[in-house]
Amino acid sequence: MDLMELVKLRAMKPEDLDAIVDIDKTILGTPRRDYWENLISAIEKRSGIVPIVAELEGKVVAFVIGEASGWEYGVPEEVGWIHTIGVDPDHQGKGMGAIVLREMLTNMKKVGVSVVYTMVNWKDGALLRFFDRMEFDRGDMINLQKRL
Numbered sequence: 578m579d580l581m582e583l584v585k586l587r588a589m590k591p592e593d594l595d596a597i598v599d600i601d602k603t604i605l606g607t608p609r610r611d612y613w614e615n616l617i618s619a620i621e622k623r624s625g626i627v628p629i630v631a632e633l634e635g636k637v638v639a640f641v642i643g644e645a646s647g648w649e650y651g652v653p654e655e656v657g658w659i660h661t662i663g664v665d666p667d668h669q670g671k672g673m674g675a676i677v678l679r680e681m682l683t684n685m686k687k688v689g690v691s692v693v694y695t696m697v698n699w700k701d702g703a704l705l706r707f708f709d710r711m712e713f714d715r716g717d718m719i720n721l722q723k724r725l
C-alpha cells in the first residue's frame with residue numbers, strides 16, 4: 578500500500594505536545610517543553626491558523642506551525658508565515674514534510690493568505706533544498722541584523 582494512504586493529516590491537539598517535544602529533541606538534542614507549549618497556544622490564539630500534524634499508524638511523525646499576520650510590523654494581513662516544520666528523523670525523506678506543508682498552505686489560502694514567508698538559515702542547505710522543492714523563492718523582504 579502507498580505510504581501516503583496510511584498518513585492521517587489533522588489539526589494539532591494539546592495531547593500532541595509530547596510527540597512534538599520528542600521530534601524537536603531528536604533534531605536539536607535538547608528538550609524544550611515550555612517553549613513548545615507557549616508557542617503553540619500563543620500562535621493559535623493570535624492568528625487562528627491551526628498547526629497541522631501527520632500521523633502514521635497512530636504516531637505523530639511530522640508537524641508544521643504557521644500563522645497569518647495581522648498588521649504587526651506594517652506587514653499586510655494576507656501574509657502567512659511558516660514558523661517551524663519538523664519531521665521525525667526516522668520518517669524524513671518520505672514525503673511527510675511536503676504533505677504537512679501543503680496542507681498548511683491550503684489552509685492559509687482558504688483564509689485569504691496570498692503570500693507565505695519563512696526564514697531559513699543560509700547555511701542550512703537541506704532545508705533550503707526542501708523549500709526550493711516546495712516552490713518557495715527568495716522573497717523581497719530582507720533580513721537585517723545588528724550584533725550587540
Ligand SMILES: CC(C)(COP(=O)(O)OP(=O)(O)OC[C@H]1O[C@@H](n2cnc3c(N)ncnc32)[C@H](O)[C@@H]1OP(=O)(O)O)[C@@H](O)C(=O)NCCC(=O)NCCS
Nearest residue numbers: 604661662663664669670671672673674675703706707710
Ligand atoms: C527539512 C524537512 C522538514 C523535510 O521533510 P521531509 O519529510 O524529510 O521531506 P520530504 O520527504 O517531504 O521531501 C520533499 C522534497 O524536498 C526534498 N528534500 C527534503 N529534504 C531534503 C534534503 N535534506 N536535501 C535535499 N532535498 C531534500 C525531497 O527530495 C523532496 O523533493 P521531491 O519532491 O523532488 O521528491 C525535514 O527533513 C526536517 O524536519 N528536517 C530537520 C528539521 C529542521 O531543520 N526543521 C526546520 C526548523 S524550522
